[in-house]
Amino acid sequence: MTADTKEILSNCLYFTANSLSRVVTRMAEEAFRPTGLSPSHVFLLMLANENPGIGPKEMSDYLQLAPSTVTRFVDTLVNKGYLERKADGKNIGLFPTLEGLALQPDITKAWQSFHQKYCEILGSEEGDNLAVSLDQAAQKLENAGYRLACKCSKS
Amino acid sequence: MTADTKEILSNCLYFTANSLSRVVTRMAEEAFRPTGLSPSHVFLLMLANENPGIGPKEMSDYLQLAPSTVTRFVDTLVNKGYLERKADGKNIGLFPTLEGLALQPDITKAWQSFHQKYCEILGSEEGDNLAVSLDQAAQKLENAGYRLACKCSKS
């Protein structure tokens, strides 16, 4: 392997962003395993717990996920008995069940453990700063037009 | 949506790393579309072009992808006529075909266009620095034990 090739990899934002995303996902999956849910599902449930009646559209805006992805996740959470859909015309409200609410303490605990773990490895400040930088970069790129291909509202 | 909830999202490394990865992937897919390959496939082909005879194992080490993932990608590139497998006992050597080599200029061009695009949006220095930070963070997390679950060599 040429030094050149290695350079290209570690300097390419596509490669580094995806590598990081994969390793962070592995960590998060481990940390959230006690909840019985994957990290993305935990986000959804938490959003519903904190904002009962929130709609899938709002969810997908906040989570930066395609609406269809949210539908699938909601399906799963409904099947597991943590979430309920309540239709109001075209709109859907998502409400946590008692079981869903009951899971919140575990979720919070898992969250803290996840945060702590990466802060231990990266350094507390670096870990938090990294998250902020990533967030800012992602937002800049999205605002520059690289957003999900849904013809929904302009948001 | 509570301010709290938004905070949690934009401070969580899982969320930010994945958001960034998705938006960067969208950009890269667009930039590499002229090559007819997805960004990951381009990486693979490029590695083979620069290191003819490289094995899948090495590929997966460099690209931080599971061996099975590399197998699938190689399948695709072989089907498209860009890559050839040459078995040597248990080991496989990957060689670009003439078509694969011929694609290299397009790949290089797409690469530059991708790099330029994100540097325009993020700022030239910030863009490059970001890639470096991501790479370092990913490596730290991997070295701390969050690596792919393959029982292959200890690498």
Add this chain to the structure above:
DNA sequence: TATCTTAATTTGTATATACAAGCATATTAA
């Protein structure tokens, strides 16, 4: 040399995620 172990690769299968298309409701305009 026969067998045990380890490493490289592939195959089977599962999940996360996306896009495109379809459907139902809501809103606007005639």
Add this chain to the structure above:
DNA sequence: TTAATATGCTTGTATATACAAATTAAGATA
């Protein structure tokens, strides 16, 4: 009030990716 359009949600389908298990070959050991 009907027709046209836009919006929200779901379904069909496809890709990227992973893990676990199967396979095959290599190397070590008895």
